[in-house]
Amino acid sequence: MTGDARAPRILDGAALAQRIRAEVARGCQRLEQGRGIVPGLTVVLVGEDPASQIYVRNKEKAAREAGMRSGVERLPAMTGEAGLLQVVERLNRDPAVHGILVQLPLPGAIDVHRVIESVDPGKDVDGFHPLNGGRLLAGLPGPLPCTPAGILRLLKHHEVPLAGRHAVVLGRSNIVGKPMALLLLREHCTVTICHSKTVGLAEVAASAHILVAAIGRPALVTGEFIKRGAAVVDVGIHRVTDEATCRRLYGDDAQRLAAVRDRGATLVGDVHPLEARARAGWLAPVPGGVGPLTIALLLENTLAAAERSGA
Secondary structure, three states: OOOOOOOOEEOOHHHHHHHHHHHHHHHHHHHHHHHOOOOEEEEEEEOOOHHHHHHHHHHHHHHHHOOOEEEEEEEOOOOOHHHHHHHHHHHHHOOOOOEEEEOOOOOOOOOHHHHHHHOOHHHEOOOOOHHHHHHHHHOOOOOOOHHHHHHHHHHHHOOOOOOOOEEEEEOOOOOOHHHHHHHHHHOOOEEEEEOOOOOOHHHHHOOOOEEEEOOOOOOOEOHHHOOOOOEEEEOOOEEEOOHHHHHHHHOOOHHHHHHHHHHOOEEEOOEOHHHHHHHOOEEEOOOOOOHHHHHHHHHHHHHHHHHHOOO
16 A cells, blocks of 8 residues: 555545535435435434433434434433333334434443344434344345444545455444444455454554554554554544643644643544554544544435335
8 A cells, every 4th residue: 555654645534424415415305306205314312411412413413404304302311121112113113204313322221232123124224233234244235334334435435445455443343343344345355353352452453454443442543553554544532631641642733732721622533643644644533534424324324215215
């Protein structure tokens, strides 16, 4: 792979997401004009987790901007599993709802897997249902998990070479790590999945032409993890609240330091930003890399579900 390690090419997810959202808006308009169908997305939110509240608000706003019918089912934190399953079943039966998203995490007493399995696979716009996971494994069409699908779109959009390359995925979650590995296999990468028990984690990561960091630990991926000229995709998102840590991660970046001083925090991913910029050939940063694409692909999945409805 080539790439100037001193100045990596930035994988701009925000710009690509804007293009995808514009395409989705045009698709919604065509569907309404041609078949009288307005795509409907409903998010189910249990409790008042602050981060979830922000995510849901952003999804609701994006759906409406795309011309979709958007709704949120807000349930109190004490809602039991049976009550949540009843809401999901009602949405499954509602022909005006084409996409259902159960916002995670859920309260600890609720079986997440049972809730995910209760969603109609045709309305599973998160791509988390086991049936859709099986279709991904088998290479069959179906809704893809939004974050991994967004990462692949980002890599292909920027013409990062994939076929025959070694890709390392840090993290084995059902939401990012496992589906990311399968999507990279589809593109003829040789894929290694790493996790907290991997022996020689930095050495394995440093063999990668494509490194996807979704391990959930702030700035864990330092320079020793990164092959010079590699494409590095940072999936993590964490708050940095003190100036000393901000300087360690971002040097004298005035904008980052001002964010900590004025707003109390700035963001960092799973990748050490200064050290990644010194070695990577391509870099999806935090923020502005993967995050915007997750919502864009959610909208795309919802439009596709609406297009399939009544067919």
